[in-house]
Amino acid sequence: MVDTASRISLETEVDEQLDRAAGGRAASVDVPALARVLAGSWADVRLEAREMTKRPELHKVEGMPYAEHRERVLGQLKLLAKLGSSKRAFPKSVGGLEDHGGNLAAFEELITADPSLAIKGGVQWGLFGAAVLHLGTEPHHRAWLPDAISVKVPGAFAMTEIGHGSDVASIGTTATYDPKRQEFVIHTPFTAATKEFLGNAALHATAAVVFAQLITKGVNHGVHAFYVPVRSADGSFLPGITGYDDGVKGGLNGVDNGRLAFDSVRVPRTNLLNKYGDVAEDGSYSSPIDSPGRRFFTMIGTLVQGRVSLAGSAALAASLGLTIAVTYGNQRRQFTAGSDTDEVVLLDYQRHQRRLITRLAENYANTFAHDELLQKFDDVFSGRSDTDADRQDLETFAAAIKPLATWHALDALQEAREACGGAGFMAENRLTGLRADLDVWVTFEGDNTVLLQLVAKRLLTDYSAKFKNADSGALARYVVGMAADRAYHGTGLRTLAQTIRDFGSTARSVSELRETNVQRELLTDRVETMIADLGQRLRPASKLSKQGAADLFNSVQNELIEAARAHAELLAWEAFTRGVEAMPDAGTRQVLEWLHDVYGLGLIEKHLSWYLINGRLSPQRAQAITAYIDRLLARLRPHAQDLVDAFGFAPEHVRAPIASGIEAERQDEARTYYRELWASGSAPADEKALRAALEKPSDVETAEE
C-alpha cells in the first residue's frame, strides 16, 4: 500500500517516463504491416488457406446433432482433399509438396471454420498418414499414402489404450510374428489394452495404424506400428475386429471417436512400418537403433507435429475470441458513470482492460513463440538441420509451448465469453463453442502436465551437465551461497541496494524493469534458480533405491512443473521481444513495446512472491509494478481494436453477431430515441431527476435469466 499522495506522484512519474521513452514517437498501429508480421513465416500459404476457410460449407453449424455433424465433417475432409490442401506435407513421389512448415500453417487456419475439421484432418493426415510417411518406407508410401491423402481410405491412429493414455511404452496390444505364414498377429490381450479415443474409429476408418509390442522369436522388441485394415468398404468390421462408439464428447462432436479391439487379427509381415525396426521372413529382428528406449522415442518423436499445430491453432482460436470480445467491448455500453445520459463503453472500464488487454499481450507472445516453433519444426523435418540434438530441442520446445498456448486459449476464450456477459453464452457468438472444442487441446497429443515434466527433466539434464566436471562441493557452495544471500539479509543483498536507491524514486526504479535486459535477467534468473534448487534436491536420487528415487522425484513434482512453466514463459517472452524488434514501423513498434512490457511485467507480477522471497525485488519496487501495468493498459486501450484487427480475420471468419456492428447500431438507435424525446420536451418529467437519484454504477444489480 502506498499513501494517496505518493501513488498519484508515482502515476504521474510513470506517465512522464513513458512519454520520455516514447521520445515524441507517435504511437499508432500500421494494421496491414502488423497483420503481415502476425501471419508469420509462411504468410502466403496461411493467407491462402484463410481465403479457403471463408467457404460457408466448411463452417461449423452450432447445435447440429452429432451424427449429422460427423457426416458433414467427413464431407468437408474430402472437399479439402479435392482442393489439394491435404498433400502439402507429403513426398513429391506421391504428388506432395514436401512443405512441412507451410502445411501446418495452412492446417491451423481450419480452426476458424470448425475445430472438428481441423482435428479430423489432423487424424487423417497428421497422424494416420504421417505415421505411414515417417515410420514406413518407400513401398508403404506408394501403397497407402495416395488413398490417405484423397481420403479414399479414412484412417485411425491406434496408439492410445484405455489403460495407457500418456504411457505409450506400456501399451498391452501385441503383434506376434508367425514365421510359418509370415504374418503378424495383432491381439488385444485384455480390456484395458483396447485402443481408445481414436478419431475416425467409431464410423469412418477402413484402416488403422496400430501401435503394439512387437514380439518375434519369443522376444519383445517394444512398441512398433502396423498398418491394419479394419473395415470393409460397406463400413462393417473385418473379422476379429470389434469397436465401440465413444458417442458425445465435451466438444469436437464432428469427429467420430471410438475404440478398436483385435482378436488375433493377421496382417502380412510387410504391414510392419519398418523404418526403425524390421522383421525378416525367418523372424529375426533388426533395427538401425540398438537401444529400445532411443528407438521408441525416435519413433514417437516423428509425431511432434501434432503438438506444433495444436499450439498454433490454440493461439489462433484465442486471437479470434479476443477479436470478438474486444470489438464488442468497444461498442457495448453499460452504466452511466460520468454523465447522466451517455453510458460508458465496456473497454473504458479499468477492469475490462485488465481482463482483455493482458490476455491480448499473452496471445501476441504465444503467436510469436509459435512461429519460432514452426520454423524449428520446418528446419528439422525439411532435413536442413536434423541432428539428434535438433530433434530433442524441437521436442522440448514443443513440449514447452504447447501447454502454454493451449491453457492460454482456454483462459482467453473463457474470459472473452464472460466479458461479453449473456451474449457471450449464445452459441452464435462462437466463444462457448470454440472453448468447448479446444478443451481437449490441454490433455491430448501430450497431456500438458506430462509435457511440462518432460521439459523440466531436460532442464535438469542440462543443469547437471553444467556441473558434471565440478566436484559436488563446488555445487554445494554455489547453492548454499544463494541461500545465504537471503538467510542473512531478509530479502537479499540485491534488495538492500535497491532499497537505498528506491528512496529516490520508486517509479524511476520500476522504470528499469521496462528495460529488456532487466526483464530478461529476472525471468532467466528465476528459471535457473528453480532448476539449481531442484537439481540439488534430486542429487541424492542416484544413491537411493528405485522406489526411494521415485518418492524423492514425486516430492518435488509440483516445483518441477512450475520451473518448466517458467521456462516456457521465458521462451515466449524472448520470441515476443524478437517480434517487437523486427517491427519496421516506429509507431507500431511503440505500441508493441507497451504490449510486450505488459506481458513481461505481467509475468513478474504473477510470480511476485518468488521475486520477493528470493530477494530479486524490493517491496518498494514490487508494489509499483501493478500500478505500472495499469498505466500501460490505459495507453494501450486506444489501440486495442487495431491490435485485434491486425489478426486479419474477415467477417466470414468471425461470424459473431455481437462483433458485427449491430450492437453499435442498436445503441445509436436508442440514443436517437432519447435525444428526440428530450428535444421534443415530451420526456416524462423526472426522467433525468430519476436517473440522478439512482446511485452509482456499482449499486445497480442485475438479474439475467
Added chain:
Amino acid sequence: MVDTASRISLETEVDEQLDRAAGGRAASVDVPALARVLAGSWADVRLEAREMTKRPELHKVEGMPYAEHRERVLGQLKLLAKLGSSKRAFPKSVGGLEDHGGNLAAFEELITADPSLAIKGGVQWGLFGAAVLHLGTEPHHRAWLPDAISVKVPGAFAMTEIGHGSDVASIGTTATYDPKRQEFVIHTPFTAATKEFLGNAALHATAAVVFAQLITKGVNHGVHAFYVPVRSADGSFLPGITGYDDGVKGGLNGVDNGRLAFDSVRVPRTNLLNKYGDVAEDGSYSSPIDSPGRRFFTMIGTLVQGRVSLAGSAALAASLGLTIAVTYGNQRRQFTAGSDTDEVVLLDYQRHQRRLITRLAENYANTFAHDELLQKFDDVFSGRSDTDADRQDLETFAAAIKPLATWHALDALQEAREACGGAGFMAENRLTGLRADLDVWVTFEGDNTVLLQLVAKRLLTDYSAKFKNADSGALARYVVGMAADRAYHGTGLRTLAQTIRDFGSTARSVSELRETNVQRELLTDRVETMIADLGQRLRPASKLSKQGAADLFNSVQNELIEAARAHAELLAWEAFTRGVEAMPDAGTRQVLEWLHDVYGLGLIEKHLSWYLINGRLSPQRAQAITAYIDRLLARLRPHAQDLVDAFGFAPEHVRAPIASGIEAERQDEARTYYRELWASGSAPADEKALRAALEKPSDVETAEE
C-alpha cells in the same frame, strides 16, 4: 529457495508438529457423521429432494438435440409440480409451505439431475412466481400463483434487455398509464429495449412479469413490474407481442431462452405488481417508499434468492465433479515409478494432490459458507429478522459468496476434467456437461464482477462510517502511519520481529500460521488495509465533478474488486472454521482441521506477495508456507475418498462410468494377465529388460487422438 538440508529438516519438523498438534488423535473420517453436517441446516428436505433426483426421467441425456431437450425439461417441470416440490416457498394461502430455506436447499439438488431443469424451475418459481409473490399483493397471489406453481402457466421473467443486462435501472421499456381506459400500455421504444435471454420466452411462456419504466401523468416513477399475458394456449403470440428464439447456447439447452418485444400492449391497471408502488384510477402514483433509488433496490432485493441458490448449486456441482475425479484418481494407474511392474495410482502423484485436494478444501469452505448464507436468507424471508439492515447484509453476503462459489465451480470442474484426461472429455463422464451448463452461473443473476463491486462499495461505506466523526487529519495520520511502517523498514516492523524469531526455526514460526487466530488476523488485516487504502484514495471524489469522480473510481476498479474478493474469502474461511469447530467426532475434526488449514494457508499463499510487500510476513515464513501445504496434502491424501464420499452422492447422482469402479476392474484384469504371463514363463524374454530400458515416467510422451 532453501538449501536441501534445511528443507528436509523443515519437512521433518513440520511433520513432528503436525503429530504434536494431533496429540495422538487418530485421524479418520466418520463418513455418515460428516455427510450429515455437509447436508446443512435443511438436511431432511435436502436429502428428500436428493432421493427424488435419483429418478431417471429427471436425468439429462447428453447429446439430445436441443428442441427435444427443451420439451423433456418442460415435462420434468410439470412432474416436479405433480410431486409437490414447487409449492414449498409459497404462502399457505395458496397451498404453500412458506419454507424459504428448505425450498432453496431442495431446489439446488436438481443440479445433479439436469442443470437445465434447475434453471427452468428457477425461472418459473424463483423469478416469475417469486416476482408475483414478492412484488404483488394478495389479489395477485390468488389470481396467478396457483397456475405458476402448477406450471399451467409457464412464465417468463422479463427484466434484462439487449441494451441493459446489469444496469436494470436504465431499461427502456415503458409502461404508460392511460386513465381513460385504466390500462397500462407496455411498449418497447427501440430495439435495444427488447427483453433478452428470458427463460421460457422462446417457446413455453404464456405470461411474463415485465419490468418497465412506470409513467403516469407524464412523470416517470422508475422501474416497476407488470403481469403481462404473452401467448394464447395454442402457443401463438398475443397481439402486439413479438419474439425471437435465442437458439443454441453454450449450455443449459433444455431451457428455451428468447426475446420479447411489446408494441403498445395494453394490460389492466391492476396488473401492476403494486406492493412497492401503485397507480390509482385517476393516475396518481403512490408508494410506501419515497426515494426512487431505495424503492428500486427494495424491489430488486426481493430477488436475492436466485443468487443464494446459484451459490448452493454451484458448490454442489463442484462436489460432484470432485467426487468423480477423486474416485477415478484413486483407481486409475499411470506409469511405473517405484516398481518395474506396478503402476502408480494418479492420486499418489504430488501434483494430482495439489490439483484436487486444494480444490476440495475450497469446496468445503464454499459449502459451509453457503449454508450460513442460506440461514441468513431464511431469517430474512421468514420475517424472523427482516429489517432494512438485515436485507442489506443478506444482499452483501450473497453478492460476495455467489461469485466465489460460481467461479470455484468452473475452476473445480475444469481441473477435474483435465485430471481425468481423455476420459474426462467424454460426455458420459459428466464433467464437460456440468461445466458447460454452469458456465453462465458467473454472469447471470448478477454478473460476478458487478456483484463484487457492490460488496466493495458496502465495505467502503462501512469504512467511512467508522471515520465519519473523525477529522480527515486523523484518517490521514492513520493511513500515513501504515505506509510509514513500510517506507522505513523495507518489509515492515512486524517482519523485523519475525525475522529475528525466524532465525530460530522457520517451521516453528510457520506453525503459528496454523493457529486459527493468526490466520484470521492475516486475512482480516488484508481486507481492512485494502479498504482503508481505497477509502483514502477515493476521498477526493466528493470534491470532484461527476466525471472526475467517475474517473477516480475507475482508476481503482481493479483493486476494489480484489478487496471484495478478499472479503468473500474471509467470509468463507470463517464459515469453514465454524464448521470444523462444530464437528463432534474427534478423528473427523482432525482431518477437517488439516483441510481447513489447506484452505487458509492456500489463501495466504495465493496472496503471498501482498503479505510480503505489506510487511505481514517475513520471507523466511513466506517461503515455508508452500512446503507446509504439501505436507498437509500428503496427510489428507489417504482421506480424500472419505472426504468426497461424505458429499453423499449415490450412483444415481454420479452416473459417470469412470467413477463406477470399471476402471479398477480393468486394471485388475490387466494385472492378472501379466502375473499369469510371467508365472507361466511364457512371457517374451526382454519384457522386463525392455521396460527397465525405458527411462523415467517424465520421458514418456503421448499421442491421444
